[in-house]
Amino acid sequence: MTLMTAEASAAIREVVKSAGASGPAFEHEDLAFFAEAMRRRAGIVLPDAKAALVFRRLAPRVRQLGLSSFAQYRERLWNPDDAEWDHVVGQLTTNHSHFFREIHHFKLLSKHLSELIEPGPCRIRVWSAACAAGQEPFSMAILLAHLLARRQDVDARVLATDVDRSILTAAETGRYTPEDLGRLPRFARPFVRQQADGTSTVVGAPQDLVSFKFHNLVGAEWPMRGPFDAIFCRNVLIYMSRADQARVVDRLARLLKVGGILCLGHSEVARGASSLIQRIEVPSSYVRI
Ligand SMILES: C[S@@+](CC[C@H](N)C(=O)[O-])C[C@H]1O[C@@H](n2cnc3c(N)ncnc32)[C@H](O)[C@@H]1O
Numbered sequence: 001m002t003l004m005t006a007e008a009s010a011a012i013r014e015v016v017k018s019a020g021a022s023g024p025a026f027e028h029e030d031l032a033f034f035a036e037a038m039r040r041r042a043g044i045v046l047p048d049a050k051a052a053l054v055f056r057r058l059a060p061r062v063r064q065l066g067l068s069s070f071a072q073y074r075e076r077l078w079n080p081d082d083a084e085w086d087h088v089v090g091q092l093t094t095n096h097s098h099f100f101r102e103i104h105h106f107k108l109l110s111k112h113l114s115e116l117i118e119p120g121p122c123r124i125r126v127w128s129a130a131c132a133a134g135q136e137p138f139s140m141a142i143l144l145a146h147l148l149a150r151r152q153d154v155d156a157r158v159l160a161t162d163v164d165r166s167i168l169t170a171a172e173t174g175r176y177t178p179e180d181l182g183r184l185p186r187f188a189r190p191f192v193r194q195q196a197d198g199t200s201t202v203v204g205a206p207q208d209l210v211s212f213k214f215h216n217l218v219g220a221e222w223p224m225r226g227p228f229d230a231i232f233c234r235n236v237l238i239y240m241s242r243a244d245q246a247r248v249v250d251r252l253a254r255l256l257k258v259g260g261i262l263c264l265g266h267s268e269v270a271r272g273a274s275s276l277i278q279r280i281e282v283p284s285s286y287v288r289i
Helices: 006-019 028-042 048-064 070-076 084-092 103-116 135-147 165-173 186-191 205-209 242-254
Strands: 122-129 154-162 192-194 200-202 210-214 228-233 256-264 277-279 285-288
Touching: 006 028, 006 048, 028 048, 028 070, 028 084, 048 070, 048 084, 084 165, 103 122, 103 135, 103 228, 103 256, 122 135, 135 154, 135 186, 135 200, 135 205, 135 210, 135 228, 154 165, 154 205, 165 210, 186 192, 205 210, 228 242, 242 256
Parallel strands: 122 154, 122 228, 154 210, 228 256
Antiparallel strands: 192 200, 256 285, 277 285
16 A cells, blocks of 8 residues: 555545546555656656646546546556557646747747858757647747748758657647637748638648657657757756756757757756856756857
């Protein structure tokens, strides 16, 4: 029997009660199992206080599979390579994002890229390192397409990675709601087209600039070589332990060109790599030294 805090026990009792008689059975062991799985698979910390979140996000799937308890769902997940794990990771990660989120980072990126783009042939590499459904990398690509209008001699690419395979599938489809779009800057509007069903897609040059790939920031495999001119790793470190945050920032910093920029989410700070990066005046932003 896994030991839990009184707070977690109370949260579990409350959430199971509010689900009523039809709710699947959810025990301490279940929370411990999924918390450990998410720590290993994505570096995401799910403290006891997240018991209700785990229950609410996974219970519909447990019911959909015709199971009456989380214990049965755990048995169903015995194979670590089962595709069902993609569903678990998808449900227990937070994918909220929108285009041009934290606009100050895009102003910084615009200034940085404008300085880098030379009159002759050149190469630009940027990385959205927790890209959700593509709102962030497409914002980067739209900016690049705008800056590179009528330029054929610039080799520019946006790498977009995430640990959630289901969100990467959504990103490849590239259908965005008005909430995803938020308030688009004027220069971005020609690159977004509204469809008959009310969703919008990114059209034209930005589409060809972005490559979506699976990548786990806390995994051993970091196949990308860089060096990158800019990396956005925003609103993902907050879900990780301090040790993982420091390791991730250190690895990101090493993949930046000297003078390249690293932007983190508004409540995140670079805990590692203090000798490699320096904070700059733009919030949560750093330059590789
Ligand atoms: C809140 S979204 C942030 C999206 C975007 N960066 C932004 O700021 O709008 C967090 C994203 O991080 C991804 N994520 C969580 N853990 C990850 C990991 N270990 N490696 C890569 N991506 C991860 C989630 O799947 C999710 O899409």
